[in-house]
Every structure is written in C-alpha cells, then in structure tokens.
Amino acid sequence: GRLYTEEDPLVILTSDTLKQTLFNSSTAWLVQFYSSWCGHCIQYSPTWKALAGDVKDWSQAIRIGVLDCAHEKNFDICKEFSIHFYPTFRYFKAHSTTFDIGKTYRGADREIQTVRQLMVNFLQNHTRRDWPAGCPPLEPARTENIQSLIGLKSDHYTAVIIEDEESYIGREVILDLMPYEGVVVKRILNSEKVLMEKLGITTAPAAYLFYPNGTHAGMDVQKRIRFFFSSFLKLLPGVHRKQPSSVQQPEQAAIKDQSKSELFKEFDKSKVYMVDLESGLHYLLRVELATHKTLEGVELKTFKDFVTVVAKLFPGRQSVVKLLETLLEWLISLPLEKIPYEAILDLANNKMRISGLHLSERVQWLGCQGSSVALRGYPCSLWTLFHVLTVQAASRPDALANTALEDDPLAVLQTMRQYIGTFFGCRECGKHFEEMAQESISQVKSLDEAVLWLWRKHNQVNARLAGSMSEDPMFPKTQWPTPDLCPTCHEEQDGLHVWNEDMVLAFLKKHYSAANISPKYTSDVHPEAGSVVANKAISTPSSVLIKGLKPSPDGVPKHMKQTDRRGTGGIQKEPNLPFLGLGFSGVDMSLCVLLYAFSCIFLMLMFFFFRVRSKRWKIKNHRPFV
Ligand SMILES: Cc1cc2nc3c(=O)[nH]c(=O)nc-3n(C[C@H](O)[C@H](O)[C@H](O)COP(=O)(O)OP(=O)(O)OC[C@H]3O[C@@H](n4cnc5c(N)ncnc54)[C@H](O)[C@@H]3O)c2cc1C
Known part of the structure; x- marks a missing residue:
C-alpha cells in the first residue's frame, strides 16, 4: 500500500502541486522527498506521521509535506529539485517568490524532538519581512511588557512561560496555542531576575497566568512539560479554537444565541451520566431504527447482536435492563427471518404493559450537551455507551456466556462496528470507522485490549475532527483523557508526548465503570407495577415471550443473576421476580x-x-325394598 494517505495529518504533494504550494506560501514548509521502494523511508514513515500529528496545530506557521520520487509522475520534479538520496528533507521559507529548491536538513538525527526543534529554529530564521502571517512572535518578551500586565483587565488570558535559554517549551507552547483564541502566550527567560522575584518564581520551566479580570497566579500543572502547559491553556473557560473560515461567522453567532436561550445544565466531566446513555438508547431504538421498515439479513443479525450486548452488559437501571432483556428474549425466541420495525417499537414502548419495564421517551443530554442542538448529543452518547460496554465486558468476562457472542474478546467492538456500518445515520463516520477496524481490529486479543483499542480509535477520530465543522467550540476535540483528568496517563519521552497505556487502561476502567455513572436527572414517572396488573394478564403475548427461555442449570433465572452483579450505584428500583420469563413484581x-x-x-x-x-337428597329419597 501507499506510505501516506489523505488521512494522515500532512500534505501529499505531487509534481502538479509542489511548486504552486511552496512558492509564495503564507507558511513555511518542511517536505520529505522519499521513495516508496526505499526500506529506510518505509521504516521512517510512522515517525514522520507522528511528527506531523505533533505539530498539526502549527500549520499557520509551518506545514509538513511529502513527495514520492518513485512515482513516475514525479521523476522530473525530483530531478529539478536535485534530490539524490532518499529520504531528503527540505525546508522552504514562507513568502519566497524566487525559485528555491529549499534548504536540505542534515541534523544530528531524525528523531521527532530534534526535527521539531529545528522547525522552530527555522521559523525564527525568517525576517520581519517574510515572517509567516499567522505566526506569533517567538522571541522572549521584555520584562516591562510582562510587568505592565499586572492588574490589567483584558478580553483574554496571557500565559507567560518562564524558561532558560536552551529550552524550547515556551516556543512550542506558543505555536501549540496558535489556532486558539482567548489566550496569548509569551515567553521570558529566567535570567530576568527582577521579574522572577516579583512573580515569586524560583524554578524553570514554570508558567504564570494573567486572567482577564486583572488577577494573576502561577499555573498549576502536575508536570512542567509542553503537553501539560498546552492542554491546561486549551481547556481554560473561554478559550476555544478559531473557526476555520469567516464563512462560519454567522453560524457562530447563532450558536451563541441558542446557548443563551437554552438553559445550560452544569455537569462534571469526570463523570458519566445515565441520562446521556438512556437518551442515546431511546434515540437509537425509537428514531434511528425507525427509518428501517423491516429488519432482515445483516440488519437483523446486527440488531440481535446489539441487543444481546446491551441486554447483558448495560449497567443501567432495572427498568431499562428489563426492557432490553425482554427484547432479547423475544428476538431469540422468534424464528422469523424478517421482523417489522413496528414490533420492536411496540416492545420498546412496552405496549404489552409488562410491569417494571420502561425506557424514557425524552432526549435529555447532560454530559453530552452541546452549545447548539446540532452539536454533540447522540454521537457523543454512542461513543460513551460503547466505552461503557467494553469496560463492562472486561470486568465481567462471563456476561456473554450462553449467547451467540460468548468467548469472543471482540464481541463488543464487532457489534459496534456492525451497528455503525449498518444503522448509524452518519455514513461518512461509518466508512471511516470501518477503515480503522479493517486496519487493526484483528490485533485485539483480549477484553482489556478491546477497551484500549476503542480509546485509541476514538482519539484518532478526535485528532481528525479537531478544528472541523462538527467540533463544538465550547468542547474542543482533544486527546483524551486530558492531564487534568488523568495526570499519570501522560509522559514525555525524548521530548515527545507519550501515553502510559497501563495508566490509561486503569483510568478507562474507573471512568466508565458502573460506579462512576451518575443518576442525575434520570428520575421520571412510569407506570407502577400494581396499576397495570389486571391488564397485563390479558394482553401479554406470553406465547411469544415464554418460548426460547432457558432457565439456568442452578435454577436461578439467568437475568436475575446478572442484574445482581451489575453495580448500579443504588439507583435500581424494586427488584422484579422472574416468573415464566415475564417481569412479575412482588405485588403481582x-x-x-x-x-x-x-x-x-x-x-x-x-x-x-x-x-x-x-x-x-339420598336420605330424603330413601325407600327401603319391601
Ligand atoms: C463511531 C463513530 C465515528 C464517527 N466518525 C465521525 C466522522 O468521521 N466525522 C465526523 O464529523 N464525526 C464523526 N463522529 C462524531 C464525532 O466523533 C463526535 O461524536 C461528535 O462530533 C460529538 O463530539 P463530542 O465533542 O461530543 O465528543 P465525542 O467525540 O462524541 O466523545 C464523547 C465523550 O467521550 C469522551 N472521550 C473523548 N475521547 C475519548 C477517548 N479517546 N476514549 C474514551 N473516551 C473519550 C469524552 O468525555 C467526550 O466528551 C463519529 C461518531 C462515532 C460514534
């Protein structure tokens, strides 16, 4: 296959585009001329992609490109640029109007940190005349300029990175924050003793924050490394990514207006909310599926697997879990090859009025609230649901026993893949997800790996969507979990941010556990057991429901045991006694x-x-024989 694809965070150049891209460009460029048959280039490509991802936010100042000299079409251009060896790295200044074949990089090594620091040096080589338009100043600020900020009110934050002369952190953080508005980053050298003393800073690197309201304080990060400083600033309230083009400005205004009219509910981003999960299930069952009149073939199989996974693993409230279990029993007991959607809807709405079954018909987002109705919501809840399910599967390995999906570490992921590909309304999303799955899902060998795979892929999607139209400006797409949620998940190796995956796994298992699901806003009224008991005996299609029921060997009904094992943080209702597979309550x-x-x-x-x-009568009519 090709070494680089459109999905990578870099620009693939060809003979048709190279010159027009480089000449008089508003940004500087670093281009790798490679050859797709050169083993070295192949081995190096992951590093190059990682570098491009690492400096993606610098793209208004400097961009990363590749050109394949082994492609017949590019033979001539590579000759014209005097490319003799592969890979060759060339820097191109911004705003160059004369023919320029670039400056070849021959550095100590090709490690990400070395190349990234050279990119910074290269940017600083520009003069005031050819300085890339979007690039903020990288030189250290003057003491007076920082001192004058003390007590000054402003419409933005100013962050000051204090560092020694050799350090690159300040410049890297300045470049990282380039696409964000609401914050200005400056750097100052720790040789400025007077200022250091005034701000009470003793060690470098350190960061200081001047708030819009005129106050100032040291920046409180767990680790004094680039990623922590940048992450902290990106997550400040009021700091968000600039919209990509001015075309979106009116829409932006509309978003702000709507958020004012709709009451924003406070929530804690270190929690998972049951209302989001239930609203998602409601939307899935009653809205998304409703576009399919009947389910058959792949659709039916996909739906059955989905219901199996949620019925067995969803750590929900009793009434919802019962509804999912009833739906599952009904699906597996029906030998039909085709199921009308109406029948599913009847069950979801509990038309048979089996007591204790209920799924709210309200859409109410809390952790998935967007700043406008078009943002976040359902897709956010779907991600959340599947993260919860992979974590549940890992903590209860036997939960899918005796189902069509037992003993498969990929059960949840494959079900998600099928669901996204078959029913998820966003076709493009489905295509992308399928590509990611084809590439690496087969490497997943355990339930823990499944948890991590989904996390990794979700971050890949976040990276791709950062700065796109579907990003909610109030909830910028970041690599998650951010350092404030999990400081131990992040490390730095040779100047590059790396994840500590053991810590990430532990964090995911805690964050998406039943104990971390908050029941906030879930309470709603639904038909109570006693009020419908007479009705139920007549209208339950028990012949359908009883069929296909297999009591477990120890006599304890299956779904009773399971619901007991789900820790739902004390939000369950009165337990129902299973009898003939139907949900009879104690009152019944x-x-x-x-x-x-x-x-x-x-x-x-x-x-x-x-x-x-x-x-x-006998006595009365007794006539002895004479
Ligand atoms: C399978 C799938 C594919 C999609 N593909 C596309 C696409 O191609 N194009 C497109 O425009 N939209 C796509 N979407 C929608 C998009 O990913 C977001 O869901 C949507 O933009 C809403 O974003 P959000 O800010 O609510 O956060 P979401 O990305 O929806 O995340 C929800 C919550 O999950 C948590 N989270 C974030 N990252 C991770 C992680 N790595 N691991 C675990 N938890 C995490 C956070 O708490 C976050 O608030 C897809 C959605 C799904 C479910």
Missing part, C-alpha cells in the same frame, strides 16, 4: 397467591356444599 405475585388461595377455598366450599346436599 402476592395477588396471584391470594387469588389462588381464594379459588381453593371456593372450590372446597362448593365440594362440601354438594356433598351435604347429595347426602340429604
């Missing part, structure tokens, strides 16, 4: 017993009544 059962006792007594009374009567 006692009424049954009472009715039974009454009918026994009645029958006995009848029996004695007739016995006594027949005896009397």
Whole structure:
C-alpha cells in the first residue's frame, strides 16, 4: 500500500502541486522527498506521521509535506529539485517568490524532538519581512511588557512561560496555542531576575497566568512539560479554537444565541451520566431504527447482536435492563427471518404493559450537551455507551456466556462496528470507522485490549475532527483523557508526548465503570407495577415471550443473576421476580397467591356444599325394598 494517505495529518504533494504550494506560501514548509521502494523511508514513515500529528496545530506557521520520487509522475520534479538520496528533507521559507529548491536538513538525527526543534529554529530564521502571517512572535518578551500586565483587565488570558535559554517549551507552547483564541502566550527567560522575584518564581520551566479580570497566579500543572502547559491553556473557560473560515461567522453567532436561550445544565466531566446513555438508547431504538421498515439479513443479525450486548452488559437501571432483556428474549425466541420495525417499537414502548419495564421517551443530554442542538448529543452518547460496554465486558468476562457472542474478546467492538456500518445515520463516520477496524481490529486479543483499542480509535477520530465543522467550540476535540483528568496517563519521552497505556487502561476502567455513572436527572414517572396488573394478564403475548427461555442449570433465572452483579450505584428500583420469563413484581405475585388461595377455598366450599346436599337428597329419597 501507499506510505501516506489523505488521512494522515500532512500534505501529499505531487509534481502538479509542489511548486504552486511552496512558492509564495503564507507558511513555511518542511517536505520529505522519499521513495516508496526505499526500506529506510518505509521504516521512517510512522515517525514522520507522528511528527506531523505533533505539530498539526502549527500549520499557520509551518506545514509538513511529502513527495514520492518513485512515482513516475514525479521523476522530473525530483530531478529539478536535485534530490539524490532518499529520504531528503527540505525546508522552504514562507513568502519566497524566487525559485528555491529549499534548504536540505542534515541534523544530528531524525528523531521527532530534534526535527521539531529545528522547525522552530527555522521559523525564527525568517525576517520581519517574510515572517509567516499567522505566526506569533517567538522571541522572549521584555520584562516591562510582562510587568505592565499586572492588574490589567483584558478580553483574554496571557500565559507567560518562564524558561532558560536552551529550552524550547515556551516556543512550542506558543505555536501549540496558535489556532486558539482567548489566550496569548509569551515567553521570558529566567535570567530576568527582577521579574522572577516579583512573580515569586524560583524554578524553570514554570508558567504564570494573567486572567482577564486583572488577577494573576502561577499555573498549576502536575508536570512542567509542553503537553501539560498546552492542554491546561486549551481547556481554560473561554478559550476555544478559531473557526476555520469567516464563512462560519454567522453560524457562530447563532450558536451563541441558542446557548443563551437554552438553559445550560452544569455537569462534571469526570463523570458519566445515565441520562446521556438512556437518551442515546431511546434515540437509537425509537428514531434511528425507525427509518428501517423491516429488519432482515445483516440488519437483523446486527440488531440481535446489539441487543444481546446491551441486554447483558448495560449497567443501567432495572427498568431499562428489563426492557432490553425482554427484547432479547423475544428476538431469540422468534424464528422469523424478517421482523417489522413496528414490533420492536411496540416492545420498546412496552405496549404489552409488562410491569417494571420502561425506557424514557425524552432526549435529555447532560454530559453530552452541546452549545447548539446540532452539536454533540447522540454521537457523543454512542461513543460513551460503547466505552461503557467494553469496560463492562472486561470486568465481567462471563456476561456473554450462553449467547451467540460468548468467548469472543471482540464481541463488543464487532457489534459496534456492525451497528455503525449498518444503522448509524452518519455514513461518512461509518466508512471511516470501518477503515480503522479493517486496519487493526484483528490485533485485539483480549477484553482489556478491546477497551484500549476503542480509546485509541476514538482519539484518532478526535485528532481528525479537531478544528472541523462538527467540533463544538465550547468542547474542543482533544486527546483524551486530558492531564487534568488523568495526570499519570501522560509522559514525555525524548521530548515527545507519550501515553502510559497501563495508566490509561486503569483510568478507562474507573471512568466508565458502573460506579462512576451518575443518576442525575434520570428520575421520571412510569407506570407502577400494581396499576397495570389486571391488564397485563390479558394482553401479554406470553406465547411469544415464554418460548426460547432457558432457565439456568442452578435454577436461578439467568437475568436475575446478572442484574445482581451489575453495580448500579443504588439507583435500581424494586427488584422484579422472574416468573415464566415475564417481569412479575412482588405485588403481582402476592395477588396471584391470594387469588389462588381464594379459588381453593371456593372450590372446597362448593365440594362440601354438594356433598351435604347429595347426602340429604339420598336420605330424603330413601325407600327401603319391601
Ligand atoms: C463511531 C463513530 C465515528 C464517527 N466518525 C465521525 C466522522 O468521521 N466525522 C465526523 O464529523 N464525526 C464523526 N463522529 C462524531 C464525532 O466523533 C463526535 O461524536 C461528535 O462530533 C460529538 O463530539 P463530542 O465533542 O461530543 O465528543 P465525542 O467525540 O462524541 O466523545 C464523547 C465523550 O467521550 C469522551 N472521550 C473523548 N475521547 C475519548 C477517548 N479517546 N476514549 C474514551 N473516551 C473519550 C469524552 O468525555 C467526550 O466528551 C463519529 C461518531 C462515532 C460514534
């Protein structure tokens, strides 16, 4: 296959585009001329992609490109640029109007940190005349300029990085924050003793923050490294990514207006919310599926697998879990090859009025709230749901036993893949997700790896969507979990941000565990057990529901045992006793017993009544033979 694709965060150049891209460009360029048959280039390509991802936010100042000299079409251009060896790295200044074949980089090594620091040096080689338009100043600020900020009110934050002369952190953070508005980053050298003393800073690197309201304080980050400083600043309230083009400005205004009219509910981003998950399930079952009149073939199989996974793993409220379990029992007991959607809807709406089954028909987002109705919401809840499910599968490996999906570490991921490809309304999303799955899903060998795979892929999507139209300016797409949520998840190796995956796994298992799901805003009224009991006995299609029920070997009904094992943080309702697979509540059962006792007594009374009567009759009509 090709070494680089359109999905990579870099620009693929060809003979048709190279010159027009480089000449008089508003940004500087670093281009790798490679050859797709050169083993070295192949081995180096992951590093180059990682570098491009690392400096993606610098693109208004300097951009990364590649050109394949082994492509027949590019033979001439590579000759014209005097490329003799592969790979060759060339820098091109911004705004160059004369023919320029670039400056070849021959550095100490080709490691990411070395190349990235050279990119900074190269940017600083520009003069005031050819300085890339979007690039802020990289030189250290003057003491007076920082001192004058003290007590000054402003419409933005100013962050000051204090560092020694050799350090690159300040310049890297300045470049990292380039596409964001609401914050200005400056750097100052720790040789400025007077200022250091005034701000009370003793060690470098350090960061200081001047707030819009005129106050100032040291920046509180767990690790004094580039990623932590940049992340902290990107997540400040009021700091967000600039919109890509001015075309979107009116829309932006509309977003702000709507957020004012709709009441924004406070939430804690270190929690997962049950209302988001239930709203997502509601939307999935009642809205997304509704576009399919009947389900058959792949669709039916996909839906069955989805229901299996949620019925067995969703750590939800009793009423919702019961509804999913009933749906599952009904699906597996039906030998039909085609199921009308209406039948599914009837079950989702509990038309049979089985007590204790309920899924709210409200869409209410909390952790998935967007700043406008078009943003976040359902896709956010779907990601959240599947993260919860992979974590549940890893913590309860036997949960899918006796189902079509048992003993498969990929069960949840494959179900998600099928669902996204078959039903998810966003076709493009489905295509992308399928590409990612084809590339690497087969490497997943355990339930823990499945948790990490989904996390990794979600971050890949976040990286791709950062700065795009579907990004909510109030919730910028970041590599998640951010350092404020999990400081130990982040490390720096040779100047490059790396994840500590053991820590990430531990964090995911905690964050998406049942214990971390908040029941906030979930309470809603639904038909209580007693009020529908008479009705149910008549209208339950029990012939359908009872079929296909397999009691477990120890006599304890399957779904009872499972619901007991889900820790739902005390939000379950009164437990229902399973009887013939139907959800009878305690009230139902006692009424049954009472009715039974009454009918026994009645029958006995009848029996004695007739016995006594027949005896009397015999005596009365007794005529002894003469
Ligand atoms: C399978 C799938 C594919 C998609 N593909 C596309 C696409 O190609 N193009 C497009 O425009 N939109 C796509 N979307 C939608 C997009 O990914 C977002 O869901 C949507 O833009 C809403 O974003 P959000 O800010 O609410 O956060 P989301 O990305 O929806 O994330 C929801 C929550 O999950 C948590 N989270 C974030 N990252 C991670 C992670 N790595 N691991 C675990 N938890 C995390 C955070 O708490 C976050 O708030 C896709 C959605 C799905 C479900």
